[in-house]
Amino acid sequence: MEIFDIAILGGGMLGSAIGWGCASRGAHVAVLDGGDVALRAARGNFGLIWSQSKGDGAPSYAGWTRDALAAWPALAETLSGFAGRDIGYRAQGGLVFCLGEEELEARRAFVNRMHNQGASDLRLLSRAALLDLMPSCKLGPDVLGASFQPQDGHINPLMVLRGFHAGLAAAGAAHLPGADVVQIERDAHFKIHRADGTAVQATKLVVAAGLGTQRLATMIGLDVPVRPVRGQNIVTERLPPMLPLPASALRQTIDGTVQIGITNEDDGDPEPRTRVMNLSTMAARAVRILPSLAQAHSLRSWGALRPMTPDKLPAYAQSDTHPGAFVAVCHSAVTLAAQHAGPLAEGILAGRLPDAVAAFHPRRFHV
Structure with a gap:
């Protein structure tokens, strides 16, 4: 039986980014995927590459997100090439509109709080400043202002996923859709049994299965609550x-x-x-x-x-009971895609997750 370097359990945005990041660095990768029937979060992703509403009280998350935004221009160019079309990446800034005085004051307090946590570029714009920024935009009279983060932007999430899948194919990865994982065994290698009776062997594995993460993570000795x-x-x-x-x-x-x-x-x-x-x-x-x-x-x-997850932050870990088995789950897989394809994939290949994600270990849910 063929033995892969890494098996990725989940072919959505997160699993595809990690898989491509590993495959593009020379690993022989298999992506086990639910196929078109999977409940892909990417299908409902709004397409924002977004930092301004993330990291309040969680500096590690804020830093992880800022680093992702900095790496997105290069990733967007690469993925557009794989997808065969512009994936829609635009990063001229992003807004959170405030309707009425109550929303404006709440947003002002949020911006001030984020400034105290190091988000120096985030600022609150008055209605007049908004109209100066977007003179052709016909805003309704209830819009009194907005927060503005110049590094934020947006993208076509389905084209991002298409780009990752095309990149996986170009890197020689195997895409194996259509059957659920029912059991994971650990011997000299991981043996992943599927509902159709097939099995896949790999030296390492990554559980990145979205809403299926909790069930699969228990098979490698990790408790990762996901709802x-x-x-x-x-x-x-x-x-x-x-x-x-x-x-x-x-x-x-x-x-x-x-x-x-x-x-x-x-x-x-x-x-x-x-x-x-x-x-x-x-x-x-x-x-x-x-x-x-x-x-x-x-x-x-x-x-x-x-x-x-319970605190809405990502969760990343390597199993203590199953060395070489990792888990990754988050609700912001588009914004963080550059990190997942970059330093996270590098850490998985090296057998040690980057220090930047130490705060996201799921043990925090059980303290």
Whole structure:
């Protein structure tokens, strides 16, 4: 039986980034994937490359995110080449709009708090400053200001995933979709048994299976609590340019469509369903920001599930009981993709995770 250097359990955004990062450095990689039936968080990702709302009270997360943003330009160029088209990476800054005085004051307090934690580039813009920044943007009267982070941006997450998958193929990785993992054995190598009766052997393995992470992590001696948090999205028809910068829950893509989102429904429901009440609330807020959207046609709406840890931060670890077995899970796999394909993959190849992720060990959930 063929023995791979590394088996990645999960072919979504996180697993594909780690797998490509390892394969592009010469490792013989197998990606075990659920295929098209998998509940991919990438399908519901809003597409932001985002730092301004992350890291409050968690400096390690803030630093990990900032480093990811710094590495994204080079990664975007590489992935566009693999995908065969522009993956939509734009990083001219990002906004969080404030509707009314209460939201403005809450955002002001947040910006001040983040300044005290080292986020010196994040700033609060008045309505007048917003109009100076985007003179062609017709904002609604309820928009009183916004926070602005000049390093933030956005991307097409499905094209990112396509780029990683094409990069895996170019690096000679094996993509093995369509069957769940049912057992992991450890002898001279890891032997990964699948529901279709096949097995894969590898010297190392990485559990990066999103909502399936908790079940698989127990097979390598790790307890990593993960729950589903639903997000819903709306996308409109193609429209004339109206929003030059992406915002939290509102962005215009390079194709001209406007994407509206995204909910955080932490209700324990394991289905990626949509709900009219939530969609209408999202749409109403978007129209308050950009009144011209009231005339736009909605083309489709959808829901997806994010894998969320109890404190909403990533979790990375190597197993003490199964050396050479690693776990990785996060809800921000697009923003952090450059880190997962870079230093995290390098650490897995070396057999030691980077010091930058030491704070994200899942043992913190059991103290």
